[in-house]
Amino acid sequence: MKKLIVLVMALLIVSSLTACTKKVEKTLVIFQNKVEINDVLTTYATAWGLANDVTVEVKTCGGDSCAYGTQILAEFQAERQPDIFVIEGMGGYNVYDEKIMEFGTDAWISNTDLEFKVEGKVFGFPVAVEGWGMAYNKTILDAAGVDIEALKDVSQAEYKEAFDKIQAYYDANGMADYAVVSMAAASGMYWVTGLHNFNGYLSAGLEYSDNSVITDLNNGIVDEERLAQLADWFELLKTYGDQAVLTTGTYDDQVGKFADGKAAFLHQGNWTDSSYAASDFEMGYLPHATMATGNDSIFIGAPSYYVINKDSEMTDVAKAFLEDLAATTAGHDYMVNQAHMVPAFNSVTLVPSTPLSASVMAWNQSGKAYAWWQNDMPSGFGMDTLGPVYELFAKGTTTKAEFIAQIKAAIEGLK
Amino acid sequence: MNIGLRKINFGVISVVMFIISPFIALIALIAKLFKVDIHNLDPLKKRGPYSSYLVSKWLGNSGSAQHNRTFSIFLMPSLATFSLFVIYTFINGVYLSMTNWNGLNTGHELFVGLSNYVSMFNDYGFVYSLYKTILYSLLNIFAINIVAFFLAMLVTQNLKLKNLYRAGFFLPNLIGGLVLGYIWQFIFNRAVTSLGGSFATSLLVSGDTALLGLIIVVTWQYAGYIMMIYIAALQNVPQDLIEASKIDGANAYQRLRTIIMPLVAQAFTVSMFLTLVTSFKQYDTVMSLTNGGPGTLLPQWIASLFGLSALPAVSSNNLIALNIYQEAFSRYQLGVGQAKAIVFFIFLLSVSLLQVYYNKRKEVEL
Numbered sequence: 001m002k003k004l005i006v007l008v009m010a011l012l013i014v015s016s017l018t019a020c021t022k023k024v025e026k027t028l029v030i031f032q033n034k035v036e037i038n039d040v041l042t043t044y045a046t047a048w049g050l051a052n053d054v055t056v057e058v059k060t061c062g063g064d065s066c067a068y069g070t071q072i073l074a075e076f077q078a079e080r081q082p083d084i085f086v087i088e089g090m091g092g093y094n095v096y097d098e099k100i101m102e103f104g105t106d107a108w109i110s111n112t113d114l115e116f117k118v119e120g121k122v123f124g125f126p127v128a129v130e131g132w133g134m135a136y137n138k139t140i141l142d143a144a145g146v147d148i149e150a151l152k153d154v155s156q157a158e159y160k161e162a163f164d165k166i167q168a169y170y171d172a173n174g175m176a177d178y179a180v181v182s183m184a185a186a187s188g189m190y191w192v193t194g195l196h197n198f199n200g201y202l203s204a205g206l207e208y209s210d211n212s213v214i215t216d217l218n219n220g221i222v223d224e225e226r227l228a229q230l231a232d233w234f235e236l237l238k239t240y241g242d243q244a245v246l247t248t249g250t251y252d253d254q255v256g257k258f259a260d261g262k263a264a265f266l267h268q269g270n271w272t273d274s275s276y277a278a279s280d281f282e283m284g285y286l287p288h289a290t291m292a293t294g295n296d297s298i299f300i301g302a303p304s305y306y307v308i309n310k311d312s313e314m315t316d317v318a319k320a321f322l323e324d325l326a327a328t329t330a331g332h333d334y335m336v337n338q339a340h341m342v343p344a345f346n347s348v349t350l351v352p353s354t355p356l357s358a359s360v361m362a363w364n365q366s367g368k369a370y371a372w373w374q375n376d377m378p379s380g381f382g383m384d385t386l387g388p389v390y391e392l393f394a395k396g397t398t399t400k401a402e403f404i405a406q407i408k409a410a411i412e413g414l415k
Numbered sequence: 416m417n418i419g420l421r422k423i424n425f426g427v428i429s430v431v432m433f434i435i436s437p438f439i440a441l442i443a444l445i446a447k448l449f450k451v452d453i454h455n456l457d458p459l460k461k462r463g464p465y466s467s468y469l470v471s472k473w474l475g476n477s478g479s480a481q482h483n484r485t486f487s488i489f490l491m492p493s494l495a496t497f498s499l500f501v502i503y504t505f506i507n508g509v510y511l512s513m514t515n516w517n518g519l520n521t522g523h524e525l526f527v528g529l530s531n532y533v534s535m536f537n538d539y540g541f542v543y544s545l546y547k548t549i550l551y552s553l554l555n556i557f558a559i560n561i562v563a564f565f566l567a568m569l570v571t572q573n574l575k576l577k578n579l580y581r582a583g584f585f586l587p588n589l590i591g592g593l594v595l596g597y598i599w600q601f602i603f604n605r606a607v608t609s610l611g612g613s614f615a616t617s618l619l620v621s622g623d624t625a626l627l628g629l630i631i632v633v634t635w636q637y638a639g640y641i642m643m644i645y646i647a648a649l650q651n652v653p654q655d656l657i658e659a660s661k662i663d664g665a666n667a668y669q670r671l672r673t674i675i676m677p678l679v680a681q682a683f684t685v686s687m688f689l690t691l692v693t694s695f696k697q698y699d700t701v702m703s704l705t706n707g708g709p710g711t712l713l714p715q716w717i718a719s720l721f722g723l724s725a726l727p728a729v730s731s732n733n734l735i736a737l738n739i740y741q742e743a744f745s746r747y748q749l750g751v752g753q754a755k756a757i758v759f760f761i762f763l764l765s766v767s768l769l770q771v772y773y774n775k776r777k778e779v780e781l
Contacts (some may be wrong), residue, residue, distance in 0.1 A: 032751040039761050118586060140497075169597035186709065187706040187707060187708020187710065187730065188706045188708075190706075190708075236504050238559070244604075244608075247617075248604040248617050248619060250600075298729055299483075378746070379745060379747045380741060380746035381744040383745065384745060384746070385742055387708075387710065388708065388709075388710030388711070388728040388729060388730050389710065389727075390710075391709055391728075392710045392711065392712065392728050394708075395620060397622075397710075397711070397712065398619075398728070402725070404485070405725050406727055406728050409725060409727060410727070
């Protein structure tokens, strides 16, 4: 017994000694919010750390069980602050601007159009991109005789012509439960109308960095010409949309209609990719025709950004980590094949295995992107204020003139 | 009457103790510091009126003083938690309702006085929510109580399997409001519409009928629970009174009107109160059923109150609890949301007090 105690004591002393003598290693702490990529990011980061002689620790907080915005405040109070953390655009920047370091002239910046900039200075590294446009079912479009290539620079008149062709094809073949457009405007789907569709008013036909319309909107100034074109476009969508999905449909109804191959077009983004495992048709994106003519891009943006903690002692390592993510094949493999994200970088040659993500990446790399400004509107404006306006027009309660007048009044109310 | 008086007495005593007890404890502590044993003060010694009250009722070694001291010490733990979680929170809430708090500027929010309260009533959406909530609550109280009373009458008759019916009617109440909303959304939007004809359009599509849909769902859910209260009351109606009335030749309607109704009036008070409060606070079912929607046009009379020439679009089932949530957590105006919550609290408090007062007057005691 006594021997055992001595042995245990000896072991304890030895182990504590080794713990003391262990040299203090450099550790890079990444605090991120995507639960689903935690494992693959940890694997990638560990491998990168081995190659670069640092320990990389990935901390994850997100999903339903962890509020990232609250937890990050706690992390900043801790002795070991995260070196890289995540913001979701301007809102997050305004909260943490004292903690965020400017990137300067890192190489990855010239490799993307989606870096997070404030007043011309780069602060955020795009984690991934997402995009939406008119997702199309190639089988139906081919059968109806619609030329997909011709719709890549498209006017509202050309869309109307295509929609008519598809409707004629349905009528000729007795496909009564098929829809031309799967579009939802009911009260649970206000994000599709009030944010995604309305974003066309804010960015369609403009340069990617042109924020003139959103700035005007926030000052209560209406661009009546753009608004009238938006109303024409939404009228076209609702006229050719499946009425049940339009007025009462949920997300599952809307995406399900397209996934079942019963809709030629879908007004949704590439996050719907997970619904197409059983779909046996080719698909891709075409632009929204928010403007009457000359629509040649889809709406692409980065929903979140990696930023570097200004107070970190590891800023060089953090910069190197992000640079390698954007520039190396291992980084590309992690983003595309492991994490199933669409990278924001033009040098990536790997293609996502899911169809709509692949299409978003192709549009992005060819530089055909309209910006996301919908999140720069005042909080709640898109969904709570514009959502019902869209719904009433979709149901036919209001006319197009009333729709325009209501949106105009809502924007003028922002003064 | 006697009972009422005693209740008041007890209430007054609790409130006095509530206020006094911390001070007594403090005095005892300070006295300890000065080595005065206040618990041995002689209650019979001649003193001024205030100190003799203090010694005989609180500080001395008389029975009632000891009793009061024990009472106040035992009150402390609950008093502390009550103050922390109710009183402090409420006062802080009132303060925050007068600031421009948005959740991020905690600690350096600006005091803006009553401007949140003013802005709330300049917002046609809030006035519409208030109007819609009152309308919904009135209709809902009637619907639930009538259905529940009818069901209770039904299952207190001599029926075979009446316990099964009771359980069946009660069962929807065990399903959570959120789940129920989604189930009924499917029923209204997909099942009922497949009947075609005049059912082809879902109730939830139009802003005029969506409220009816909500009332159907909530009545279906809540009537079984209220039914239980009525059953208990109906079973307490003495059978001899019923029999006597039968002998006197009263018909079923007369019995209901003059004997059963007055005798179950207490159950009406409770049920009306419960339905009133739950109707006003309705959140989960309306959230999942239509998400506050569908969109509708603001009624003309509200628009003319605000001098709007064109009718704006509003969410038709945007009841007040939902409106407060959106103000606070989707527009990040937590100060305004808090102000709305305070107004809602005062409104609901006064309405329910009025309701209980009027219902109480109808009660009879045997």
